[in-house]
Amino acid sequence: MRYTKEVLGQVLIFSVNSSVSPEIAKEISDDINKEILENKKIEKVAIDLKNQYTIDSSVFRILSPVGVSLRKQSKLFYILNPTAQLSAFIKEMGLASLMKPIDSLQEINAETKAAPPANATVFDVNFINPFIQGVITTMKIQCDLECTPLKSTLKKQLDPSIQVDIAGLIGITSKTFTGSVSICFPEKTFLSAMSTMMGEEFLEVTSELQEGAAEFINVIFGQAKKVLNEQGHTIEKALPSVIHGKNVDVKHTTAKFVILIPFASAAGPFYLEIGTGDKS
Amino acid sequence: MFSLETRILIVDDMSTVRRIVSKILKELGYNRLEMAENGQEAWDILNRSSFDLVISDWNMPVLTGIELLKLCRADSKYAKVPFILLTAEAEAVQVSDAVKSGVSNYVIKPFTGDILKVKLQQTYKKTVESL
Numbered sequence: 001m002r003y004t005k006e007v008l009g010q011v012l013i014f015s016v017n018s019s020v021s022p023e024i025a026k027e028i029s030d031d032i033n034k035e036i037l038e039n040k041k042i043e044k045v046a047i048d049l050k051n052q053y054t055i056d057s058s059v060f061r062i063l064s065p066v067g068v069s070l071r072k073q074s075k076l077f078y079i080l081n082p083t084a085q086l087s088a089f090i091k092e093m094g095l096a097s098l099m100k101p102i103d104s105l106q107e108i109n110a111e112t113k114a115a116p117p118a119n120a121t122v123f124d125v126n127f128i129n130p131f132i133q134g135v136i137t138t139m140k141i142q143c144d145l146e147c148t149p150l151k152s153t154l155k156k157q158l159d160p161s162i163q164v165d166i167a168g169l170i171g172i173t174s175k176t177f178t179g180s181v182s183i184c185f186p187e188k189t190f191l192s193a194m195s196t197m198m199g200e201e202f203l204e205v206t207s208e209l210q211e212g213a214a215e216f217i218n219v220i221f222g223q224a225k226k227v228l229n230e231q232g233h234t235i236e237k238a239l240p241s242v243i244h245g246k247n248v249d250v251k252h253t254t255a256k257f258v259i260l261i262p263f264a265s266a267a268g269p270f271y272l273e274i275g276t277g278d279k280s
Numbered sequence: 281m282f283s284l285e286t287r288i289l290i291v292d293d294m295s296t297v298r299r300i301v302s303k304i305l306k307e308l309g310y311n312r313l314e315m316a317e318n319g320q321e322a323w324d325i326l327n328r329s330s331f332d333l334v335i336s337d338w339n340m341p342v343l344t345g346i347e348l349l350k351l352c353r354a355d356s357k358y359a360k361v362p363f364i365l366l367t368a369e370a371e372a373v374q375v376s377d378a379v380k381s382g383v384s385n386y387v388i389k390p391f392t393g394d395i396l397k398v399k400l401q402q403t404y405k406k407t408v409e410s411l
Contacts, residue, residue: 064376071373095379098372141390198296199303212296218339219389222368229371237339237369 005031010043011108012036013080020047020055025062032066036073044108045070046078054086055079060095067098076111078102128152128274130227131181132261134220135272139265142219143193147265155258155273162260162271166190166205167243167250168217174228174235179276180252181224182243183217189268196267205244214240220272282333282362282404287312291322291336291348292366301335301366304393308400319343323351326358333403334358335387338367338374346381353382360410362403366391 002024003016012035014028032045047063049055055063067077077099079090087101102108132149139145165187171180185193187205194212195201202209218240225235243250252258252275261272288310292298298315305313314331316322320343322336334352338345345365352358365378365386378386385403387396 060376061380061382064379068373068376095372095375098376138390141392194296198299208295211294215294215296218294219368222370222389226370239339239341 003028005035007035007039007042008105009109010041011105012039012042012045013048013105014046015048015050016053019053020049020059022056022059022062025055025059029062029066032070036070036075042075044076044078044111046080046102046105046108048080049082049086051081051083054083064095064098067095071098076100076108078108080105080108126231127177127228127233128259128261130224131220131272131274133227134223135183135263137223138216138219139193139263142216143196143267145193145196145265145267147263147270149272150262150264152259152261155260162262163247164250164271165244165246165248166210166213167248167273168213168215168240169243169250169252170217170221170240171238171254172221172235173238174233176233177235177276179255179274181217181221181275182250182252182273183213183220184250184271184273185213186268186270189265189270192267193270210242210244213244214242281401282310284309285312286310286332287314287330288333288335289314289316289322289325289331291316291319291334291340291345293318293337293340297337297366301396304396307393308397319345319348319351322348326352330357331361333362333364335364335366338365338369338378346377349378349381349383360407362407364399364403 002018003014005012005014016024028047036042070077079099079101081103082101090096090099090101136147139147163186164184167182167184169180169182172178190205190213191202194209228235250273252273255275258273258275263270263272288305290298290301290313302313314325316325318340323343336345336348349363349365352361352363362384365383366389367386368389370388384406385399387399
């Protein structure tokens with residue numbers, strides 16, 4: 001027998017007696033679907049590798065959809081007792097949130113399902129912080145620019161103290177939040193950041209360079225989206241756009257409120273704006 | 281590591297990203313580079329000539345990176361050609377889609393030249409091992 005299965009409490013465990021080949025993975029995958037249908041008490045599924053067997057990298061093409069399907073049913077999927085090498089591979093490939101490597105059944109039993117998120121509001125720091133962190137990480141990695149978020153405020157229309165000449169804007173759509181987010185730069189800050197990123201000095205914002213603002217917001221959005229969707233939000237993919245002109249006012253057309261987060265950096269000031277059309 | 285004669289197709293709708301990737305590759309010694317603005321243009325170029333490696337953005341208009349990957353994997357000429365996805369989308373579901381579709385490796389944005397170099401080394405190793 002290539003594997004045995006048993007249900008312990010809410011956990012369905014498959015104990016393999018060899019490394020997991022595509023054939024075994026397919027059998028386990030079919031078995032999981034069957035057991036889940038028949039036993040409504042099952043909340044967690046684990047494949048026990050007993051610290052000795054492994055999973056061929058090609059097998060993840062079979063197991064990943066199982067993880068996705070279980071997650072859609074709010075059930076958890078584990079790779080129990082993996083080798084250190086396999087555990088590292090799963091984490092490196094970004095698959096740990098679909099099939100978490102774990103070292104004991106006790107740890108599985110101790111894990112509780114994350115509560116679904118409450119509707120986000122414009123002042124929910126848990127919603128805003130991933131965007132702020134996204135800005136800090138993106139500017140550091142892409143432009144070698146350390147930046148510091150300053151005190152957030154509600155955006156006032158036509159604030160003379162704030163100059164924006166170019167901005168990248170992207171819409172946010174999810175079950176819990178509708179709005180938009182933009183990264184807004186004075187021309188001088190933008191040119192300095194782009195010059196560092198591209199490794200050559202720019203003196204004016206050409207049409208090609210404008211795309212950099214879209215790319216910044218795209219990357220910031222991607223990072224925040226990952227964190228927020230892991231918390232249970234369901235933010236959808238979106239394509240960014242660019243607003244360019246002398247001292248432009250970025251319109252968050254669906255937003256009732258716009259929160260403005262200024263950043264200080266060696267290249268000059270810039271701003272993150274998050275607009276929400278949240279009904280609350 | 282891939283030979284310096286490797287023919288590489290870079291696909292991204294953002295010209296700034298194409299330039300950054302191209303600059304990094306040139307610094308590593310790769311000069312046989314071509315660019316495409318979206319998956320459809322890339323597919324046309326791939327059909328007109330031959331490439332040994334594709335580095336493509338994921339989220340693009342017209343034809344996305346994952347759609348381009350699927351076209352490549354379904355075509356005998358490019359079924360086994362290393363294909364690296366560049367993505368700002370690092371979610372497990374997306375990664376799962378990419379793995380299922382036969383991606384060789386992926387680079388999460390933002391990235392540095394060092395990160396891209398490591399990913400190229402990993403991809404080369406995987407490619408050699410799979411031969």
